[in-house]
Amino acid sequence: MWMTNKLAIKVSIAFFSLVIVRYLIVNSPASGTSRYQILHTSPLKWFKSPVDAQEATPEVAAADASTANSSDSRNSFPEGFQWLDTWNQMKQLSNTTNCLPHASEAINDGRTAWQNLTTSVHNASSQHREKERLCPYSISRMDASKSDTGSFTIDIPCGLVVGSSITLIGTPGVLSGNFWIDLVGTALPGESEKPIVLQYNVRLNGDKITKDPVIVQNTFTAKNGWGVEDRCPSTNSNNATEVDDLERCNARVGREDMDTMNSKHHTAAKKHGEPSTYFPFKQGCLAIATLRVGLEGIHMTVDGKHITSFAYRAGLEPWFVTEVRISGDFKLASAIASGLPTSEDLENSNVELLKSPPIPDSKDVDLLIGIFSTANNFKRRMQTSAVSAKYVMKTDDDAFVRVDEIQSTIKQLNVSNGLLYGRINSDSGPHRNPESKWYISHEEWPEEKYPPWAHGPGYVVSQDIAREINSWYKASHLKMFKLEDVAMGIWVNDLKKDGLAVKYETDKRINTDGCNDGYIVAHYQEPRNMLCLWEKLLRTHQAQCCNTD
The missing domain is CATH 2.60.120.200 (Jelly Rolls)
Incomplete structure (x- = not known):
């Protein structure tokens, strides 16, 4: 019996407390919309009648400064986020401190969180639109x-x-x-x-x-x-x-x-000239x-x-x-x-996965591969530090290279100095037709034949050749030529004239115009083709081309 009376007293106290809280919420003096109206109005309608801060009561004016400033800053929201004015309506609840403990802090924290979130979304959208504007796909x-x-x-x-x-x-x-x-x-x-x-x-x-x-x-x-x-x-x-x-x-x-010769309109057209x-x-x-x-x-x-x-x-x-x-x-x-070239997203979260792992100072590098890219990506992809390697390979960003086979072939050749390895062309001359993409004038190259050179999709030079060409460049003695693969052949030939014993090694498995089965380099490959070649290589362990549409 005593326990029952005690429970009844607790229930009565709780009931009267709720009645008092409701009375304070409904009748407490405040400007604008009452608390009762706020709590019984659809949230979608709150921002249609924002609270006027100038009509605030003394109780509202005494509220925390950050709360008072919230209405002043609402006009600074990005367009499309006006629904944040809801928090200005809820500000009235925070002023009833005698019935809602910590309400002011909770509402201020909530409003700050929403404002930070929407600002971040707006900034991210702006950055995305800016990147699309710089180099859009279409x-x-x-x-x-x-x-x-x-x-x-x-x-x-x-x-x-x-x-x-x-x-x-x-x-x-x-x-x-x-x-x-x-x-x-x-x-x-x-x-x-x-x-x-x-x-x-x-x-x-x-x-x-x-x-x-x-x-x-x-x-x-x-x-x-x-x-x-x-x-x-x-x-x-x-x-x-x-x-x-x-x-x-x-x-x-x-x-x-x-299409019209056999049609009934053909004869009529002839008659009318x-x-x-x-x-x-x-x-x-x-x-x-x-x-x-x-x-x-x-x-x-x-x-x-x-x-x-x-x-x-x-x-x-x-x-x-x-x-x-x-x-x-x-x-x-x-x-x-x-189909326009797009700028790469420098803030892509996966960009770290695309970077080469750092090379330990104590580790010797056998083969360094440099990839020629489009002008749009050159600055992003260019080498940023000097690396010493036994051999240097040049390839294009649309070439699929079997690196393991390149390394194996170089090892079998066993040529450490004076090596130019690739698809060697020993019998070619400059294009003299001005309409040709590869036109070379007599002023640029007066001779009728080029020295032996390796096609651009993939060739390898030994360290001594790379070091000497680099020294010529630093001394401003390097003769520039607009066809980079032919230019390498010209520079190697100059080294040969200076006494270097040059070893030209050709490999027909380097495909310069597409893909043939048995390749070690396949040129003119789009990303989907490269993915297909890689998957087929993993599955069959054979260099088979992909006939993708």
Whole structure:
């Protein structure tokens, strides 16, 4: 019985305590919305009627300074985080200190935590957007309209690489139908005009040479002006030379359209004197045109059909492009640039896993491999410290290298000095065609033959050669040459003239143009191909290529 009475007393005390707390919350003097309203209102509606700090009661004014300042700082929140004003409403609860112990500290801590969280999210989003802006993977312009200059421009912040493409959707006008697409580079120091890596000029009403529709492709530099035109259709014998195994000009262009020859419209067209020849662009007709960057040149497809291929010319590489400009009588609907080189995320949490482990001072290095990368990643990936090694290998970032086989082969050769090992070319000379990507003038190399050199995807030199070339460089005695693999052959030949006994070792397993089974180096491999090669090597223990789409 005594225990029952004691329990009843405790329950009564608890009940009356709750009644008193409720009374204080509902009737305690405060400005704005009452505590009862706050506790019985949907949280989504709290930020719609923020508390006015100027109407605070003396009890509110006596609250902790950090709480009072919270309403002043709410306007500084990033846009999209206005819901943090909820904490300004809850500030009123913190002032009822006689019924809610430690409420002020709890609410202030909670609000600070939310504010720090949202600020971090906002900063991270801003940094991510900034990185995307610097080197985005794709750029799109919908509902495109021309500027006051009569042209439409897309900025390409980090150049183009193999696989990049520019897709334009639009309609040639009915006035002249002539328009052109320029891939524009950056003006060199001392030059006022920007180079044009490619001008793709569509002349639907012909020009001085022909009255028929024609596509004219060309390049421009401030030093040499306009180059030699590539015309499509063309009777030039140079048209027989393929680019990336594709025709320079589709054989159908300018010829009778086989799709309409047997149609009922063909006879009617003949009677009215209308042309029945095939041409990819027509006045007043929507076209989808895509310029795609290849290994040897730039290719154009229109409505899914390959039309032209244009070989790169000396000094005008795709990574040089900084903008795409569309001009002339062409109504552009949209433009999309995709497959662009992206900047690597320097704050990636996995970046430490990509770094080579430090080399102990006491450990001898047999083989040091240097990887040539794109201009965008060169600074990030360049060597930052000197390392002494018995052999130095140069390779490209699109080459898959079987390092174990390279080391095994070098060990079998047992040549410690004067070694140049790779895919040796002993019978080649400079390209004298100014339109060639590898054009070399007589001033750059007067002789008709190069000394033996190793192809760039993968070659090895011994330590003595690397050390001597480095000393020439430091003394400003190193003769520079724009083809790095040929340059190495020239430098090694100079050492040979100075008395070094050079040992040239060639290996046909170094594939310079793709992949063949039995490779030790496979060139032109995309990341997915490299992953496939690695997985197949682990699974079969054989150097088998991957036929991935």
